[in-house]
Amino acid sequence: MLRSDGSPVETTLAYSGLDQVVRPLSPFLESISPEERHALLTALGGPASTGEGADARTPDVMTVGSAVLALLSSASRTAPLVVTIDDAHWCDPASLSVLAFVGRRLSGERVSLLIGVRSDERLAGFDGRVPAVLLDPLDDRAAGQLLDRQPRPPLGGSRARILDEAEGNPLALVELAAVVGTTADVMSDAGPLAVPERLEGLYTRRWKELPAPTRAALLQLAAMDTIDADVALSVGLPEAADDVWRPAEEAGLIRRTARRVRFRHPLARSGVYYAADFDDRRRAHLALAARLADEPDRQAWHRAAAASDTDAAISVELEATSGRALQRGGYAAAASAFQRAAELHPDPHESARLLTEAASTAAATGDIAWVEQLATATRSLTEDPDLLARIAVHSGRLTALTARHSNSFTRLTTDAASFMPEQSSAALDLIADSAVVAYYSGDDTHRQQVATLLDQCPPEFRQERTSIFIDSLLAPRGRRRQVMHAITSVTVGPDPARLTRAGISAWLIDETPTAVALFDAAAAHGHPATPLPDPLGGAIAWAYFERGRWDDALAVCARITDLGTAARLDHAVACAATVEAAVLAHRGDTETARERARDALTLIDPLESRSVYVAARRALATAAAADGAYDEAFDHLRMTFHGDGSPVHYHASYPGIADLAAAAARTGRTAEASVVVNRTADDLAGDTSPRLAALLARARGLLLAAAGDAAAEERLSAAVADRSLAAWPFEWAQAHLQLGEWLRRERRIAEARRPLRDAVDIFDSLDAYPWTERALSESRAAGVSSPSRSSDALSTLSPQQQEIVRLAADGLTNREIGERLYLSPRTVGSHLYRSFPKLGVSSRSKLRDLLGP
The missing domain is CATH 1.10.10.10 (Winged helix-like DNA-binding domain superfamily/Winged helix DNA-binding domain)
Structure with missing residues (x-):
């Protein structure tokens, strides 16, 4: 059994909850890799975080999570493990992110994770797919049975009042039954009271009736920010066996074990703490701080809790605490410390600076409401354009990851316009974020507004690499040559973020091989030290998918899902779900593919994110085609284009054009498909990519073939003529299969065998099982023998x-x-x-x- 208990004041200490789980497993640390061990010990503030030659990178959730998973797996070989997290709503966010990461990967391990949380709380990282048991209130019969088992079962009107007040809460039933006959005024109160408030009042009254030494010890225990027994002894609290605790135990306020004293319930701790006046609480915190010289983070928070006015010295201590939390990857804890430091600093400018740091750090947690609160507080303190620009850029980047793109777009473009020309560098960053939102939304008006803003940015501030990125997002078809020339001519350097942006630009203009090479180079330099997914991380997964590296695409999706879920960024999770659905559908796991695609659709508004909507529909269509349900496949693909044949999304819709024609040819719906194919041909005339030209040629060829037109061969042959198209192996294999099918139906059996064999080989190398089977069937019909399977x-x-x-x-x-x-x-x-x-x-x-x- 491994246990961690959330604590309200411990939420500001990064990885404090995880530390409780991991500490008993220290004998197994040598069993995990040095990289994982270093990341874990760094996150926990252990000795691995310092020293010459140590890796200075901030450990991210994925690395720390992998370390914890490896540690639990190693320990579970000795005996099965149950990890319990109680009061998880008070657990620090960094620990919850890691535990969520671990929880999603326990399948096959002898480890179970059990989490206790209030039903009205939502835990970051634990989404609706996590099995949950809702503990409903006791019904009247069970509540009555519980009252009957109390030492002094209440009767008559008291019993009825308790049942009414408790509303099935077991703790309330027990506690209210215990005070009947001892505290008469409790039962004489008029009108119902909220049970938690009443229980807190009961604990308060019990504390006031205790001897003075016991009250003093309890208050210090309540003021502590940990239940760690060793820390309790180090700050001078009496040992668990000391008789000073006996009155509190008899009053039902605490439980004692051989080494630890704990409050029976968080409300007991709250009742005791707030029963004391501020001066008593202040003395308790100062006493604790005096004994924590070797734990500067805890000491700083206790000094802050004791502060009755602004105090620059304590503010400096808390800022240092923030720095140490950031080194461990504790963004929420760091932001809280910056925020409290700002509240305590007497200088308004310094307070504004610290609030800016808090907002910038909080942006890494994904908590938009918190960032907005900090940004508003900053604006009330300063008009410093540099601080305001910085806070706008950080909150803007987070805003670009949300699903409500209409709201975020207005916010980003308004901020961008307000910073020009004085803060043009910040404005350009905000324009880039606006372009990301415009891509996701697929709204033509959004694209036009971004282009207008970019034109207004002074030329001297228009960094070439950022302008390239924006151009590729706004018009990937019309500026293809210019963007590719710029990508190849600009030195990208070893910066993973720059490499990733250049790769996204390449992918957008259908230079997938270049994009994948840039993404590989970025990965070789390590992931950025941020707990947030890349604003266009889905493009990375799609590029690997198109290149035939499906396992790599799934690995990217797993990272986006973990980071997006931890930060409650549903749109990022939806983006990853569409790529995952596409891979699963192509591999034949059509049921799970449909589930993941529908997950994506539930997370977004189709009018707010046309790109994800289109990607999900294409994945659903692939799953249908894999099952032979071609009418269903056509319906999904037709929904990626408007009635007049124009695309629902200016970039994401077009790659499905050949699949739409293939489904139409099998269902006799060629007239509907022709509307889309002809409109697409008009839209793509001019500067288009060889890939899209091949997809369009294949679409036209399939429609001609369905009509029995001999001109189909020329179109279908054109789709396999350019060997550079092998960079998109699945599409390349489809082109070979469809050419072979046409030739066989024209009774040109010998000519059909070569493209059919090529199709089988490519599909088989991709593990595209439904299409491998289809190509094998066609090959057998063409007289090509294939291994029998039984x-x-x-x-x-x-x-x-x-x-x-x-x-x-x-x-x-x-x-x-x-x-x-x-x-x-x-x-x-x-x-x-x-x-x-x-x-x-x-x-x-x-x-x-x-x-x-």
Whole structure:
């Protein structure tokens, strides 16, 4: 059993909750990698965070989370582990982010994570897919049984009043029953009172009745910011066995173990703390601070709690605390310390500076409301343009990650305009963020406004690399040559952020190989030291997907999902979900693909984020096509274009044009598809990419083929003629398959075999199981022999995979299989799509025929 208890005052201490979990596992630290060990000890403020030669990078959630996961996995080999986090709503945000990361990866480990949280709280990182048990209030019968088991069961009117007041809260039932007959005024109060307030009052009265030495010890315990037994002894509190605690224990305020004294309930701590007057609380905090010289962060917070007025010295101490928290990756703790330091500093300008630091740091947590609060406080203190520009840039970057793009766009463009020309550098950063929002929204008006703002920016401040980035976001088709020339001519350097931006620009203009090379270079330099996903991180995943590096795309999605979930940035999570859905659909796990695509659609407003909407529809269409449901596939793809054939999104809609034509050809809906294909041909005339030209040629060829027009061959052949298109392997394989299908149907069997063999090889290398099966079927029809596969292959699967396959053949969904086998639906899907090629099937629908009754 590993336990961590959240504490209201401990929320400002980065990784304090995680420290409680990890500390008992110190004997296993040597079992994890040096990099993971260093990251974990650095985050916890241990000895690894200093010293010559130490890695100075701030540990991020992913690295610390990987270290904790490895540590738990190692320890669980000795015995199964249960990790409990109680009062998690009071756990520090950095710890919650790591625990959320770990919790999503415990499948297959002998580790369980149990979290206690108030039902009205939402924990960052723990989304709706986490299994939850809601503890409802006790019903009248159970509440009555609990009252009957108390030492002095209440009767008559007192019993009725307690049942009414407690509203099924077990703690309230026990506590209110305990005071009947001892505190008469409790039951004579007129009107209902909120149970927590009443209980806090009960604890307060109990404290006031205790002997003075016990009250003093309890107040100091209540003022502490940790329940750590060693810290309690170091600050001079009596040992747990000391008789001074006995009256408090008998009063039901505390529980004692051999080494630790704990309050029975957070309300008991609150009642004791606020029962004392400010001077008593101040003396308690000062006494604690005096004994914590070797723990400067705790000491600074206790000195701050004792402050009755502004104090520059304490403000400096808290600023130092912020710096140490940032070194450990504790952004929320650092922002809180900066904020409190600002409140305590007597100089308004220094207060404004510290609030700016607080807002900039809080932006890394994803808490937009907090950043806005700090920004408003800063503006009330200063008109310093540098501070105001800095705070606008940091909050603007966070704003660009939100799903409400209409609001964020107005805010970003207004701020950008206000800083020109005096703060043009800040204005340019805000224009770039506005361009990101314009891309996501797909709103033509937004793009025009950004272009106008960029034209207003003085030429001397228009940094070439930022202008390139903005240009590629606004008009990836019309300025393709200029953007590519600029990318190749500008020295990007080793900065991961610059490499990533250049890669995104390359991807936007369909230079995917260049984009992937730049993303690889950025990854080689390490991830940026920020807990937020890149504003256009989905582009990185899409580039890897298009390049055929699907596992790399999923790895990028996992990082975006973890960071986005921890920071409550639903739009980033939705972006990752669409790429994940696309990979799963192409690999044949169509059920999970649909689930992830629908997850994305629930997280965004289609009118606010047309790019994600289109990507989700394309993923749903791929899943439908993999299952042979071509009418459904066409419906999804048709929704990525307007009625007149214009694109719903000026960039994301076009790559689906060939798939739309393919679905139309199989369903006889070629007239509808022609409207879109013809409009797309008009839109893409001129400076378009070879990739889009090939997709359009294939779309036209498929429609001609459906009409029996011999001109189809020229179009379909054009889509495979340029070997540079092999950089998009799945699309390249589709082009070969569709050319081979046309040639076979024209009875040119010998000519069809080569493109069909190429299609099989490419699809097979990608693990694109449904399409491999389709290409194999066409190849066999063309007289190309292929290895026979049978249900004997079932013996090559692991026992767990065999059970999953059998249940899937019986018609159970991934979620139903997961519930039966105690696996996540995603793990079930992973096993299935890895089993399909071994069994020679392309989808779960064919498992029943393969395995038999």
